[in-house]
Amino acid sequence: MTANGRAHHLHLDESDVGGYALLPGNPDHVADIAALLDEPVFVARNREFETWRGSLAGETVVVTSTGVGGPSTALAVEELAALGVDTMIRVGVSGSMQPDTRNGELAIVTGAIRDEGTTKQYLPVEFPAVATIEVVRALQEAADAGGVPYRCGLAHTKDSYYGETEPERMPLASALVERLDIWRRGGAVCSEMETAAVFIVGSVLNVRTGSVVMMWSGDAVRDGGPAPAVEPLFATAVEAMRHLVSARGAAGVAGRSVGVA
Template sequence: MLIDGKQMHIQITKGQIGRYVILPGDPARCEKIARYFDNPQKLASNREYTLYTGTLDGVQVGVCSTGIGGPSAAIALEELVECGADTFIRVGTSGGMQDDVKAGDICIATAAIRQEGTSREYLPIEFPAVANFDIVLALRDAAEQLGYPYHTGVIQSKDSFYGELRPHQQAIAEELLSKWKAWKAGGALTSEMETAALLIVSAVLGVRCGAVLNVLWNADNDAADTIPPDATERGVRAAVEALRLLIARDV
Protein backbone atom coordinates (compact mmCIF):
# COMPACT_ATOMS: atom_id res chain seq x y z
CA MET A 1 0.00 0.00 0.00
CA LEU A 2 1.97 2.96 -1.31
CA ILE A 3 1.03 6.63 -1.53
CA ASP A 4 3.36 8.72 -3.68
CA GLY A 5 5.90 5.91 -3.39
CA LYS A 6 5.83 5.91 0.42
CA GLN A 7 4.39 3.40 2.84
CA MET A 8 0.87 4.49 3.80
CA HIS A 9 1.43 4.89 7.53
CA ILE A 10 5.14 5.21 8.31
CA GLN A 11 5.68 7.47 5.29
CA ILE A 12 9.11 6.26 4.18
CA THR A 13 10.37 4.39 1.11
CA LYS A 14 12.43 1.25 0.62
CA GLY A 15 16.10 1.86 1.43
CA GLN A 16 15.55 4.77 3.80
CA ILE A 17 15.97 2.63 6.90
CA GLY A 18 18.43 -0.14 7.72
CA ARG A 19 17.75 -3.75 8.61
CA TYR A 20 18.06 -3.12 12.38
CA VAL A 21 15.22 -1.16 14.03
CA ILE A 22 14.32 -0.33 17.64
CA LEU A 23 10.56 -0.13 18.29
CA PRO A 24 9.40 2.05 21.20
CA GLY A 25 5.71 2.71 21.68
CA ASP A 26 5.88 6.45 22.40
CA PRO A 27 6.80 8.76 19.47
CA ALA A 28 8.46 11.13 21.96
CA ARG A 29 11.04 8.47 22.79
CA CYS A 30 12.33 8.22 19.22
CA GLU A 31 14.51 11.32 19.29
CA LYS A 32 15.96 10.25 22.66
CA ILE A 33 16.81 6.81 21.28
CA ALA A 34 18.26 8.29 18.09
CA ARG A 35 20.75 10.26 20.19
CA TYR A 36 22.57 6.98 20.79
CA PHE A 37 23.12 6.67 17.02
CA ASP A 38 25.86 8.28 14.99
CA ASN A 39 24.59 10.93 12.55
CA PRO A 40 20.89 10.63 13.48
CA GLN A 41 18.37 12.03 11.00
CA LYS A 42 14.61 12.30 11.27
CA LEU A 43 12.83 10.53 8.43
CA ALA A 44 9.13 11.04 9.03
CA SER A 45 6.36 11.66 11.55
CA ASN A 46 2.79 10.60 10.82
CA ARG A 47 0.07 9.64 13.28
CA GLU A 48 1.71 7.48 15.97
CA TYR A 49 4.75 6.77 13.81
CA THR A 50 7.97 8.78 14.17
CA LEU A 51 11.11 7.47 12.49
CA TYR A 52 14.81 8.28 12.70
CA THR A 53 17.82 6.67 11.06
CA GLY A 54 21.51 6.73 11.88
CA THR A 55 24.42 4.33 12.23
CA LEU A 56 26.01 2.10 14.86
CA ASP A 57 29.54 0.91 14.20
CA GLY A 58 29.16 2.04 10.60
CA VAL A 59 25.94 0.09 9.94
CA GLN A 60 22.60 1.77 9.27
CA VAL A 61 20.04 1.40 12.05
CA GLY A 62 16.68 2.99 12.80
CA VAL A 63 14.00 3.68 15.34
CA CYS A 64 10.24 3.71 14.73
CA SER A 65 7.49 4.28 17.27
CA THR A 66 4.50 1.93 17.17
CA GLY A 67 1.87 3.67 19.27
CA ILE A 68 -0.14 1.83 21.92
CA GLY A 69 -1.29 -1.73 21.36
CA GLY A 70 -1.04 -4.50 18.81
CA PRO A 71 -2.84 -3.08 15.75
CA SER A 72 -0.58 -0.08 15.24
CA ALA A 73 2.52 -2.11 16.16
CA ALA A 74 1.65 -4.70 13.51
CA ILE A 75 1.23 -1.98 10.87
CA ALA A 76 4.65 -0.54 11.71
CA LEU A 77 6.32 -3.94 11.46
CA GLU A 78 4.62 -4.83 8.17
CA GLU A 79 5.66 -1.57 6.54
CA LEU A 80 9.21 -1.60 7.94
CA VAL A 81 9.72 -5.06 6.48
CA GLU A 82 8.50 -3.71 3.12
CA CYS A 83 11.25 -1.09 3.43
CA GLY A 84 13.99 -3.65 4.01
CA ALA A 85 14.21 -4.07 7.81
CA ASP A 86 14.51 -7.59 9.22
CA THR A 87 15.71 -7.30 12.83
CA PHE A 88 13.57 -5.62 15.49
CA ILE A 89 13.86 -4.94 19.21
CA ARG A 90 10.82 -3.62 21.01
CA VAL A 91 11.62 -1.31 23.93
CA GLY A 92 8.73 -0.48 26.22
CA THR A 93 7.48 0.06 29.74
CA SER A 94 5.71 -2.52 31.83
CA GLY A 95 4.42 -3.50 35.26
CA GLY A 96 6.13 -6.37 37.07
CA MET A 97 4.05 -9.39 37.99
CA GLN A 98 6.40 -11.57 40.06
CA ASP A 99 7.38 -10.31 43.51
CA ASP A 100 11.07 -10.17 42.58
CA VAL A 101 10.46 -8.07 39.44
CA LYS A 102 10.98 -4.56 40.75
CA ALA A 103 10.89 -1.01 39.42
CA GLY A 104 14.18 -0.37 37.64
CA ASP A 105 14.63 -3.98 36.50
CA ILE A 106 14.49 -4.91 32.84
CA CYS A 107 12.70 -7.95 31.47
CA ILE A 108 13.91 -9.72 28.35
CA ALA A 109 11.02 -11.59 26.76
CA THR A 110 11.60 -15.16 25.67
CA ALA A 111 7.91 -15.42 24.75
CA ALA A 112 4.63 -13.58 25.28
CA ILE A 113 1.16 -14.58 26.44
CA ARG A 114 -1.26 -13.71 23.63
CA GLN A 115 -4.00 -12.03 25.68
CA GLU A 116 -4.65 -9.60 22.81
CA GLY A 117 -6.50 -9.67 19.54
CA THR A 118 -4.13 -8.61 16.77
CA SER A 119 -2.03 -11.77 16.66
CA ARG A 120 -5.15 -13.91 16.21
CA GLU A 121 -5.58 -12.41 12.75
CA TYR A 122 -2.14 -13.77 11.78
CA LEU A 123 -1.93 -17.22 13.42
CA PRO A 124 -4.22 -19.45 15.52
CA ILE A 125 -3.99 -18.93 19.28
CA GLU A 126 -2.24 -22.30 19.70
CA PHE A 127 0.86 -20.95 17.92
CA PRO A 128 3.31 -19.53 20.52
CA ALA A 129 4.61 -15.96 20.41
CA VAL A 130 8.34 -16.65 20.77
CA ALA A 131 11.24 -14.19 20.63
CA ASN A 132 14.16 -14.71 18.29
CA PHE A 133 16.90 -16.60 20.16
CA ASP A 134 19.77 -14.49 18.81
CA ILE A 135 18.07 -11.32 20.00
CA VAL A 136 17.35 -12.80 23.44
CA LEU A 137 21.02 -13.72 23.84
CA ALA A 138 22.20 -10.30 22.64
CA LEU A 139 19.86 -8.52 25.08
CA ARG A 140 21.00 -10.73 27.95
CA ASP A 141 24.66 -10.10 27.15
CA ALA A 142 24.00 -6.36 26.88
CA ALA A 143 22.20 -6.27 30.25
CA GLU A 144 25.11 -8.07 31.88
CA GLN A 145 27.66 -5.73 30.33
CA LEU A 146 25.69 -2.71 31.54
CA GLY A 147 25.20 -4.16 35.03
CA TYR A 148 21.41 -3.81 35.01
CA PRO A 149 19.19 -6.10 37.10
CA TYR A 150 17.37 -8.22 34.55
CA HIS A 151 15.02 -11.18 34.15
CA THR A 152 14.42 -13.45 31.16
CA GLY A 153 11.19 -15.33 30.59
CA VAL A 154 7.58 -15.15 29.51
CA ILE A 155 5.76 -11.81 29.62
CA GLN A 156 2.06 -10.97 29.21
CA SER A 157 0.58 -8.84 26.41
CA LYS A 158 -2.94 -7.47 26.71
CA ASP A 159 -5.25 -5.01 24.98
CA SER A 160 -6.76 -3.15 27.94
CA PHE A 161 -4.51 -0.92 30.07
CA TYR A 162 -7.22 -0.20 32.61
CA GLY A 163 -8.42 -3.77 32.52
CA GLU A 164 -5.19 -4.57 34.35
CA LEU A 165 -5.15 -1.54 36.64
CA ARG A 166 -8.88 -1.65 37.53
CA PRO A 167 -10.02 -5.24 36.97
CA HIS A 168 -12.64 -5.01 39.70
CA GLN A 169 -14.48 -2.32 37.71
CA GLN A 170 -14.82 -4.46 34.60
CA ALA A 171 -17.85 -6.55 33.70
CA ILE A 172 -15.56 -9.59 33.37
CA ALA A 173 -13.67 -8.93 36.62
CA GLU A 174 -13.77 -12.56 37.69
CA GLU A 175 -12.22 -13.72 34.42
CA LEU A 176 -9.52 -11.03 34.45
CA LEU A 177 -8.51 -11.77 38.03
CA SER A 178 -8.51 -15.52 37.45
CA LYS A 179 -6.25 -15.21 34.40
CA TRP A 180 -3.91 -12.78 36.17
CA LYS A 181 -3.55 -15.30 38.98
CA ALA A 182 -2.83 -18.05 36.44
CA TRP A 183 -0.22 -16.00 34.57
CA LYS A 184 1.56 -15.24 37.83
CA ALA A 185 1.45 -18.89 38.90
CA GLY A 186 3.03 -19.82 35.57
CA GLY A 187 5.89 -17.38 36.16
CA ALA A 188 4.95 -14.49 33.86
CA LEU A 189 7.38 -11.66 34.58
CA THR A 190 5.69 -8.45 33.51
CA SER A 191 2.70 -7.02 31.66
CA GLU A 192 2.58 -4.77 28.57
CA MET A 193 0.61 -4.32 25.32
CA GLU A 194 2.62 -4.86 22.11
CA THR A 195 5.13 -7.71 22.27
CA ALA A 196 2.89 -10.68 21.46
CA ALA A 197 1.60 -9.05 18.30
CA LEU A 198 5.11 -8.12 17.15
CA LEU A 199 6.46 -11.63 17.77
CA ILE A 200 3.64 -13.28 15.86
CA VAL A 201 3.78 -10.88 12.91
CA SER A 202 7.55 -11.33 12.74
CA ALA A 203 7.09 -15.11 12.66
CA VAL A 204 4.65 -14.82 9.75
CA LEU A 205 6.94 -12.46 7.85
CA GLY A 206 10.10 -14.48 8.54
CA VAL A 207 12.03 -11.75 10.35
CA ARG A 208 13.72 -11.49 13.75
CA CYS A 209 12.08 -9.81 16.73
CA GLY A 210 12.65 -9.57 20.46
CA ALA A 211 11.70 -7.28 23.32
CA VAL A 212 13.23 -5.65 26.36
CA LEU A 213 10.88 -4.01 28.85
CA ASN A 214 11.57 -1.37 31.48
CA VAL A 215 9.74 -2.22 34.69
CA LEU A 216 8.35 1.01 36.15
CA TRP A 217 6.40 -0.55 38.99
CA ASN A 218 5.35 -3.88 40.37
CA ALA A 219 1.67 -4.28 39.62
CA ASP A 220 0.93 -5.71 43.06
CA ASN A 221 3.33 -4.15 45.54
CA ASP A 222 5.43 -1.21 44.29
CA ALA A 223 4.88 2.45 45.08
CA ALA A 224 5.45 4.96 42.27
CA ASP A 225 8.17 6.79 44.20
CA THR A 226 10.44 3.73 44.06
CA ILE A 227 11.13 4.17 40.33
CA PRO A 228 14.87 4.81 39.70
CA PRO A 229 15.48 8.03 37.73
CA ASP A 230 17.05 6.17 34.80
CA ALA A 231 14.45 3.36 34.67
CA THR A 232 13.10 4.23 31.22
CA GLU A 233 16.63 4.46 29.78
CA ARG A 234 17.81 1.04 30.88
CA GLY A 235 15.90 -0.90 28.24
CA VAL A 236 16.95 1.62 25.59
CA ARG A 237 20.63 1.26 26.41
CA ALA A 238 20.30 -2.53 26.50
CA ALA A 239 18.62 -2.47 23.07
CA VAL A 240 21.32 -0.25 21.56
CA GLU A 241 24.11 -2.42 22.92
CA ALA A 242 22.27 -5.55 21.78
CA LEU A 243 22.13 -4.10 18.25
CA ARG A 244 25.90 -3.58 18.37
CA LEU A 245 26.35 -7.21 19.36
CA LEU A 246 23.98 -8.42 16.64
CA ILE A 247 25.74 -6.31 14.01
CA ALA A 248 29.09 -7.83 15.00
CA ARG A 249 27.68 -11.37 15.13
CA ASP A 250 25.86 -11.06 11.81
CA VAL A 251 29.04 -10.35 9.86
Protein backbone atom coordinates (compact mmCIF):
# COMPACT_ATOMS: atom_id res chain seq x y z
CA MET A 1 0.00 0.00 0.00
CA THR A 2 1.07 3.57 -0.54
CA ALA A 3 1.26 6.12 2.26
CA ASN A 4 -2.26 7.35 1.48
CA GLY A 5 -3.73 3.85 1.78
CA ARG A 6 -4.12 3.20 -1.93
CA ALA A 7 -3.05 -0.06 -3.53
CA HIS A 8 0.27 0.54 -5.23
CA HIS A 9 -0.54 -1.12 -8.56
CA LEU A 10 -4.35 -1.09 -8.68
CA HIS A 11 -4.71 2.54 -7.51
CA LEU A 12 -7.68 1.56 -5.33
CA ASP A 13 -8.48 2.11 -1.67
CA GLU A 14 -10.91 0.39 0.70
CA SER A 15 -13.77 2.70 -0.24
CA ASP A 16 -13.56 1.49 -3.86
CA VAL A 17 -14.22 -2.21 -3.20
CA GLY A 18 -16.43 -4.63 -1.30
CA GLY A 19 -16.02 -8.32 -0.64
CA TYR A 20 -16.20 -9.68 -4.20
CA ALA A 21 -14.10 -9.45 -7.37
CA LEU A 22 -14.26 -10.83 -10.89
CA LEU A 23 -10.84 -11.07 -12.51
CA PRO A 24 -10.60 -11.07 -16.30
CA GLY A 25 -7.12 -11.04 -17.77
CA ASN A 26 -7.95 -8.65 -20.60
CA PRO A 27 -8.63 -4.99 -19.68
CA ASP A 28 -10.92 -4.76 -22.71
CA HIS A 29 -13.29 -7.25 -21.04
CA VAL A 30 -13.73 -5.30 -17.81
CA ALA A 31 -16.42 -2.85 -18.94
CA ASP A 32 -18.41 -5.61 -20.69
CA ILE A 33 -18.46 -7.76 -17.55
CA ALA A 34 -19.27 -4.76 -15.35
CA ALA A 35 -22.23 -3.94 -17.62
CA LEU A 36 -23.90 -7.09 -16.24
CA LEU A 37 -23.74 -5.68 -12.69
CA ASP A 38 -26.13 -3.14 -11.21
CA GLU A 39 -25.02 0.51 -11.55
CA PRO A 40 -21.58 -0.10 -13.07
CA VAL A 41 -19.03 2.71 -12.84
CA PHE A 42 -15.39 3.07 -13.86
CA VAL A 43 -13.02 3.37 -10.89
CA ALA A 44 -9.36 3.32 -11.92
CA ARG A 45 -6.79 2.18 -14.47
CA ASN A 46 -3.03 1.76 -14.10
CA ARG A 47 -0.86 -0.34 -16.43
CA GLU A 48 -2.76 -3.56 -17.18
CA PHE A 49 -5.09 -3.12 -14.19
CA GLU A 50 -8.51 -1.61 -14.94
CA THR A 51 -11.28 -1.66 -12.33
CA TRP A 52 -15.01 -1.04 -12.55
CA ARG A 53 -17.45 -1.32 -9.66
CA GLY A 54 -21.08 -2.34 -9.46
CA SER A 55 -23.32 -4.38 -7.22
CA LEU A 56 -25.22 -7.67 -7.02
CA ALA A 57 -28.03 -8.25 -4.54
CA GLY A 58 -26.99 -5.06 -2.75
CA GLU A 59 -23.33 -6.02 -2.30
CA THR A 60 -20.40 -4.33 -4.00
CA VAL A 61 -18.61 -6.29 -6.71
CA VAL A 62 -15.54 -5.06 -8.57
CA VAL A 63 -14.22 -6.21 -11.92
CA THR A 64 -10.42 -5.89 -12.11
CA SER A 65 -8.21 -7.00 -14.98
CA THR A 66 -5.06 -8.88 -14.06
CA GLY A 67 -3.10 -8.74 -17.30
CA VAL A 68 -1.35 -11.82 -18.68
CA GLY A 69 0.41 -14.36 -16.49
CA GLY A 70 1.12 -15.16 -12.87
CA PRO A 71 3.16 -12.15 -11.70
CA SER A 72 0.57 -9.48 -12.49
CA THR A 73 -2.28 -11.76 -11.40
CA ALA A 74 -0.61 -12.26 -8.01
CA LEU A 75 -0.30 -8.48 -7.64
CA ALA A 76 -4.02 -8.04 -8.25
CA VAL A 77 -5.04 -10.79 -5.82
CA GLU A 78 -2.65 -9.48 -3.14
CA GLU A 79 -3.86 -5.90 -3.36
CA LEU A 80 -7.57 -6.72 -3.58
CA ALA A 81 -7.26 -9.01 -0.55
CA ALA A 82 -5.42 -6.31 1.38
CA LEU A 83 -8.37 -3.98 0.69
CA GLY A 84 -10.87 -6.52 2.05
CA VAL A 85 -11.98 -8.60 -0.94
CA ASP A 86 -12.45 -12.21 0.17
CA THR A 87 -14.09 -13.88 -2.86
CA MET A 88 -12.51 -13.82 -6.33
CA ILE A 89 -13.32 -15.55 -9.62
CA ARG A 90 -10.95 -15.58 -12.58
CA VAL A 91 -12.81 -15.07 -15.89
CA GLY A 92 -10.75 -15.84 -18.97
CA VAL A 93 -10.08 -17.53 -22.27
CA SER A 94 -7.92 -20.61 -22.77
CA GLY A 95 -6.87 -23.29 -25.19
CA SER A 96 -8.46 -26.70 -24.83
CA MET A 97 -6.41 -29.82 -24.10
CA GLN A 98 -8.88 -32.64 -24.73
CA PRO A 99 -9.75 -33.61 -28.31
CA ASP A 100 -13.50 -33.80 -27.72
CA THR A 101 -13.82 -30.19 -26.51
CA ARG A 102 -16.44 -28.14 -28.32
CA ASN A 103 -15.35 -24.67 -29.39
CA GLY A 104 -16.65 -22.20 -26.80
CA GLU A 105 -17.26 -24.81 -24.10
CA LEU A 106 -16.49 -23.54 -20.59
CA ALA A 107 -14.01 -25.06 -18.19
CA ILE A 108 -14.94 -24.67 -14.55
CA VAL A 109 -11.52 -25.18 -13.04
CA THR A 110 -11.25 -27.34 -9.93
CA GLY A 111 -7.45 -27.22 -9.66
CA ALA A 112 -4.38 -26.07 -11.56
CA ILE A 113 -1.09 -27.65 -12.60
CA ARG A 114 1.58 -25.29 -11.32
CA ASP A 115 3.80 -25.28 -14.41
CA GLU A 116 4.87 -21.65 -13.81
CA GLY A 117 7.16 -19.71 -11.53
CA THR A 118 5.05 -17.23 -9.56
CA THR A 119 3.40 -19.63 -7.14
CA LYS A 120 6.72 -21.24 -6.24
CA GLN A 121 7.53 -17.96 -4.50
CA TYR A 122 4.57 -18.66 -2.18
CA LEU A 123 4.41 -22.40 -1.51
CA PRO A 124 6.38 -25.50 -2.54
CA VAL A 125 5.12 -27.16 -5.71
CA GLU A 126 3.80 -30.15 -3.73
CA PHE A 127 1.08 -27.86 -2.30
CA PRO A 128 -1.97 -28.17 -4.59
CA ALA A 129 -3.61 -25.21 -6.32
CA VAL A 130 -7.32 -25.85 -5.81
CA ALA A 131 -10.54 -23.89 -6.10
CA THR A 132 -12.91 -23.25 -3.21
CA ILE A 133 -15.69 -25.82 -3.38
CA GLU A 134 -18.58 -23.37 -2.89
CA VAL A 135 -17.27 -21.22 -5.74
CA VAL A 136 -17.08 -24.28 -8.02
CA ARG A 137 -20.65 -25.16 -7.09
CA ALA A 138 -21.86 -21.61 -7.78
CA LEU A 139 -20.22 -21.70 -11.23
CA GLN A 140 -21.84 -25.07 -12.00
CA GLU A 141 -25.26 -23.79 -10.92
CA ALA A 142 -24.88 -20.66 -13.04
CA ALA A 143 -23.80 -22.59 -16.13
CA ASP A 144 -26.64 -25.10 -15.69
CA ALA A 145 -29.19 -22.32 -15.29
CA GLY A 146 -27.92 -20.56 -18.40
CA GLY A 147 -27.73 -23.71 -20.49
CA VAL A 148 -24.03 -23.10 -21.13
CA PRO A 149 -21.99 -26.22 -21.99
CA TYR A 150 -19.11 -26.82 -19.60
CA ARG A 151 -16.84 -29.39 -18.04
CA CYS A 152 -15.05 -29.37 -14.71
CA GLY A 153 -11.40 -30.25 -14.44
CA LEU A 154 -7.79 -29.21 -14.12
CA ALA A 155 -6.14 -26.28 -15.86
CA HIS A 156 -2.54 -26.32 -17.00
CA THR A 157 -1.10 -22.97 -15.93
CA LYS A 158 2.13 -22.03 -17.67
CA ASP A 159 4.37 -18.99 -18.20
CA SER A 160 5.03 -19.23 -21.95
CA TYR A 161 2.12 -18.85 -24.35
CA TYR A 162 4.20 -19.75 -27.39
CA GLY A 163 5.91 -22.57 -25.53
CA GLU A 164 2.47 -24.22 -25.41
CA THR A 165 1.07 -23.16 -28.80
CA GLU A 166 4.28 -23.50 -30.87
CA PRO A 167 6.53 -25.84 -28.86
CA GLU A 168 8.15 -27.32 -31.95
CA ARG A 169 10.20 -24.17 -32.62
CA MET A 170 11.65 -23.95 -29.12
CA PRO A 171 15.09 -25.34 -28.17
CA LEU A 172 13.22 -27.41 -25.56
CA ALA A 173 10.75 -28.71 -28.14
CA SER A 174 10.87 -32.40 -27.23
CA ALA A 175 10.59 -31.71 -23.49
CA LEU A 176 7.70 -29.26 -23.96
CA VAL A 177 5.76 -31.62 -26.21
CA GLU A 178 6.29 -34.48 -23.76
CA ARG A 179 5.11 -32.42 -20.78
CA LEU A 180 2.01 -31.19 -22.61
CA ASP A 181 1.16 -34.78 -23.50
CA ILE A 182 1.57 -35.77 -19.84
CA TRP A 183 -0.87 -33.07 -18.70
CA ARG A 184 -3.33 -34.04 -21.43
CA ARG A 185 -3.16 -37.74 -20.67
CA GLY A 186 -3.59 -36.95 -16.98
CA GLY A 187 -6.91 -35.30 -17.78
CA ALA A 188 -6.16 -31.55 -17.84
CA VAL A 189 -8.95 -29.82 -19.75
CA CYS A 190 -7.41 -26.45 -20.64
CA SER A 191 -4.15 -24.52 -20.76
CA GLU A 192 -3.94 -20.91 -19.58
CA MET A 193 -1.68 -18.55 -17.62
CA GLU A 194 -3.37 -17.19 -14.49
CA THR A 195 -5.44 -19.71 -12.50
CA ALA A 196 -2.64 -21.22 -10.41
CA ALA A 197 -1.70 -17.76 -9.15
CA VAL A 198 -5.30 -16.98 -8.19
CA PHE A 199 -5.67 -20.27 -6.32
CA ILE A 200 -2.31 -20.31 -4.52
CA VAL A 201 -2.21 -16.63 -3.53
CA GLY A 202 -5.84 -16.92 -2.48
CA SER A 203 -5.00 -19.96 -0.35
CA VAL A 204 -2.18 -18.12 1.39
CA LEU A 205 -4.40 -15.07 2.02
CA ASN A 206 -7.51 -17.08 3.05
CA VAL A 207 -9.52 -15.86 0.06
CA ARG A 208 -12.25 -17.92 -1.62
CA THR A 209 -11.32 -18.48 -5.26
CA GLY A 210 -12.67 -19.95 -8.46
CA SER A 211 -11.91 -19.88 -12.17
CA VAL A 212 -14.03 -20.21 -15.29
CA VAL A 213 -12.56 -20.00 -18.77
CA MET A 214 -13.94 -20.26 -22.29
CA MET A 215 -12.02 -22.81 -24.33
CA TRP A 216 -10.97 -22.57 -27.94
CA SER A 217 -10.89 -26.04 -29.42
CA GLY A 218 -7.65 -27.16 -31.02
CA ASP A 219 -9.31 -27.35 -34.46
CA ALA A 220 -10.59 -23.78 -34.20
CA VAL A 221 -7.17 -22.44 -33.25
CA ARG A 222 -5.40 -24.33 -36.05
CA ASP A 223 -7.96 -23.36 -38.68
CA GLY A 224 -7.85 -19.68 -37.70
CA GLY A 225 -11.59 -19.57 -37.21
CA PRO A 226 -13.43 -16.82 -35.34
CA ALA A 227 -13.22 -16.73 -31.57
CA PRO A 228 -16.28 -18.11 -29.80
CA ALA A 229 -18.59 -15.56 -28.22
CA VAL A 230 -17.55 -14.52 -24.71
CA GLU A 231 -21.01 -13.44 -23.54
CA PRO A 232 -21.94 -16.85 -22.04
CA LEU A 233 -18.65 -16.84 -20.13
CA PHE A 234 -19.29 -13.39 -18.68
CA ALA A 235 -22.90 -14.18 -17.81
CA THR A 236 -21.92 -17.42 -16.07
CA ALA A 237 -19.28 -15.70 -13.95
CA VAL A 238 -21.59 -12.87 -12.92
CA GLU A 239 -24.46 -15.23 -12.07
CA ALA A 240 -22.12 -17.41 -10.03
CA MET A 241 -21.05 -14.36 -8.07
CA ARG A 242 -24.71 -13.44 -7.56
CA HIS A 243 -25.27 -16.92 -6.10
CA LEU A 244 -22.34 -16.47 -3.73
CA VAL A 245 -23.55 -13.06 -2.59
CA SER A 246 -27.08 -14.37 -2.04
CA ALA A 247 -25.86 -17.46 -0.20
CA ARG A 248 -23.80 -15.36 2.17
CA GLY A 249 -26.75 -13.07 2.78
CA ALA A 250 -29.05 -16.03 3.45
CA ALA A 251 -26.55 -17.34 5.96
CA GLY A 252 -26.66 -14.01 7.74
CA VAL A 253 -23.04 -13.11 7.00
CA ALA A 254 -22.80 -9.49 5.98
CA GLY A 255 -20.42 -8.57 3.19
CA ARG A 256 -18.81 -5.17 2.96
CA SER A 257 -20.72 -2.76 0.77
CA VAL A 258 -19.85 0.73 -0.41
CA GLY A 259 -21.86 3.30 -2.22
CA VAL A 260 -21.92 3.04 -5.99
CA ALA A 261 -21.72 6.37 -7.76
